[in-house]
Amino acid sequence: MRHHHDIQALRKQGFRLTRQRMLILELLRSSERHMTADQIYAEVSQHHPEINLATVYRTLQWLHQVGLLRKIDVGKDRLEYEYAHDAEHHHLICKVCGDQTQIDNHVIQTLQAHILEHYGFEADPDHVALFGRCAQCRAAETE
Amino acid sequence: MRHHHDIQALRKQGFRLTRQRMLILELLRSSERHMTADQIYAEVSQHHPEINLATVYRTLQWLHQVGLLRKIDVGKDRLEYEYAHDAEHHHLICKVCGDQTQIDNHVIQTLQAHILEHYGFEADPDHVALFGRCAQCRAAETE
DNA sequence: CGCCTTATTGCAAATACTTGCAATAAGCAG
DNA sequence: CTGCTTATTGCAAGTATTTGCAATAAGGCG
Ligand SMILES: [Mn+2]
Ligand SMILES: [Mn+2]
Ligand SMILES: [Zn+2]
Ligand SMILES: [Zn+2]
Numbered sequence: 001m002r003h004h005h006d007i008q009a010l011r012k013q014g015f016r017l018t019r020q021r022m023l024i025l026e027l028l029r030s031s032e033r034h035m036t037a038d039q040i041y042a043e044v045s046q047h048h049p050e051i052n053l054a055t056v057y058r059t060l061q062w063l064h065q066v067g068l069l070r071k072i073d074v075g076k077d078r079l080e081y082e083y084a085h086d087a088e089h090h091h092l093i094c095k096v097c098g099d100q101t102q103i104d105n106h107v108i109q110t111l112q113a114h115i116l117e118h119y120g121f122e123a124d125p126d127h128v129a130l131f132g133r134c135a136q137c138r139a140a141e142t143e
Numbered sequence: 144m145r146h147h148h149d150i151q152a153l154r155k156q157g158f159r160l161t162r163q164r165m166l167i168l169e170l171l172r173s174s175e176r177h178m179t180a181d182q183i184y185a186e187v188s189q190h191h192p193e194i195n196l197a198t199v200y201r202t203l204q205w206l207h208q209v210g211l212l213r214k215i216d217v218g219k220d221r222l223e224y225e226y227a228h229d230a231e232h233h234h235l236i237c238k239v240c241g242d243q244t245q246i247d248n249h250v251i252q253t254l255q256a257h258i259l260e261h262y263g264f265e266a267d268p269d270h271v272a273l274f275g276r277c278a279q280c281r282a283a284e285t286e
Numbered sequence: 287c288g289c290c291t292t293a294t295t296g297c298a299a300a301t302a303c304t305t306g307c308a309a310t311a312a313g314c315a316g
Numbered sequence: 317c318t319g320c321t322t323a324t325t326g327c328a329a330g331t332a333t334t335t336g337c338a339a340t341a342a343g344g345c346g
Contacts, residue, residue, distance in 0.1 A: 016293055016342045037333080052296050057333060059294095077304085078332070092264045103262060111254045119246060120278030121235045135263030159312045159323055180303080195326045200303060202324095220334085221302070288346095295340065301333085310325065316318085 003029075010066060020051055024059050025068060025083075034072065034080035070127040074100065082127075090127060094134035101134070146172075153209060163187075163194055167202050168211060168226075177215065177223035213270040217243065225270075233270060237277035244277070 011017055023044050028035060035043075041056045060081055063069040069081050074093055088105040108125055115123050133141075154160055166187050171178060178186075184199045203224055206212040212224050217236055231248040251268055258266050276284075 011343080014293080018294065018342070020295075050296090054297075054334080055295055058335095061334095062294095092258065092262060092266065094264075101262065101264070103258070107254070107257055107261065110257065111250070114250055114253065115235065115246070115273070115275075118250065119235060119244065120281070121237075121244070121273075121275055122281055123235065123273045123275035125273060125275075130258070130264075130266045130268060132258075132264055132266035132268075138263070138265055154313080157323080161312070161324065163325075193326090197304080197327080198325055201305095204304095205324095290345085291343100293340105293342075295338105297337095297339100298335100300335070302331100303333105304331070305329085307327095308325105309327100310323105312323075313321095315320085 006068065015062075015066070019048075020055050021059050021062070023048060023051070024056065025063060028063075028069060028081060028083040031083070032085075034074070034082050036078040036080055038078070040081070072127050072129050074129050075131065088126070090125075091129050092134070093129055093131050094137055095131050096133055096137040099134050099136075149211065158205075158209070162191075163198050164202050164206070166191060166194070167199065168206060171206075171212060171224060171226040174226070177217070177225050179221040179223055181221070183224070215270050215272050217272050218274065231269070233268075234272050235277070236272055236274050237280055238274050239276055239280040242277050242279075 007017065024040055027040060027043055037053070037056050037060060040060070041051070041053050044056070045051050060069065060071075064071050064081070068084055070084050072080050072082075072091065074080055074091065075095075089102045090105065090108060092101045092103055093099070108128065112123050112125070115121050150160060167183055170183060170186055180196070180199050180203060183203070184194070184196050187199070188194050203212065203214075207214050207224070211227055213227050215223050215225075215234065217223055217234065218238075232245045233248065233251060235244045235246055236242070251271065255266050255268070258264050
């Protein structure tokens with residue numbers, strides 16, 4: 001399976017697979033949702049009180065860099081992370097009601113193609129938050 | 144002229160045009176570039192040492208909310224602001240060499256139209272930073 | 287299994303930015 | 317111009333996240 005294969009490859013690259021890293025990765029892998037650093041810290045330290053919040057932050061950064069996690073700023077005061085499962089997607093966030101929708105990656109792929117064509121720039125917008133007004137709030141405003 | 148008209152309209156809405164607000168707005172209006180909160184603070188406090196850093200942060204938020212400033216996260220550890228002159232644009236930022244390019248708004252307008260059509264969502268991506276690899280760094284990598 | 291190298295952690299301090307609250311000063315009326 | 321209301325400021329404390337450094341522990345080797 002890809003997951004364990006990736007993990008072993010990281011060890012070959014000189015990274016160390018510490019208890020802290022595995023705990024955080026497994027939590028996010030089983031959680032299937034966005035989580036913030038302090039939520040992760042709260043969960044993990046339940047069973048492993050020795051874990052440190054600074055380590056959580058550093059581990060999240062590392063897991064993101066090696067491509068195992070995705071990161072997003074949904075306009076709250078905290079960043080959110082999710083396990084990088086196969087389905088690439090982005091989020092539409094309504095500034096009025098706060099509603100969040102997932103949208104498929106190919107909407108953005110067209111943009112990527114345009115930018116590559118016109119500017120020779122290879123944009124890699126991974127897991128983006130787009131703000132605006134949702135259909136319902138737009139309808140409500142035309143009352 | 145539009146600028147002074149906008150300013151007077153704000154007063155009518157109950158906002159107060161304080162010395163601090165005008166100083167920061169004029170600095171950015173004449174600067175024609177992105178500036179960070181602490182750069183702005185350094186500049187303004189040169190001639191007005193009584194100004195407070197918290198006020199700079201609050202004023203930047205307010206100027207952004209009322210549409211006089213644009214805001215951007217270019218991946219450094221600070222947010223940047225610029226005067227909202229007419230030319231709407233976005234930035235391509237190379238993760239390899241750090242190079243920043245401006246791109247015209249209409250590249251993103253196509254994306255906006257697609258999202259509106261498919262999801263009924265009115266996205267308002269104003270002054271966005273797109274990360275990736277620039278043409279030069281891509282060429283260099285195929286050596 | 288024990289030893290060694292060094293990547294990673296824990297802890298405490300720092301940084302960018304936000305916020306509660308009492309003091310100040312816009313700006314409108316008189 | 318003077319007084320009054322209350323939006324805004326200054327200051328100090330708080331929050332999310334980062335960072336320097338000494339202590340710890342992965343994991344390769346014998
Ligand atoms: Mn997501
Ligand atoms: Mn700009
Ligand atoms: Zn909505
Ligand atoms: Zn480049």
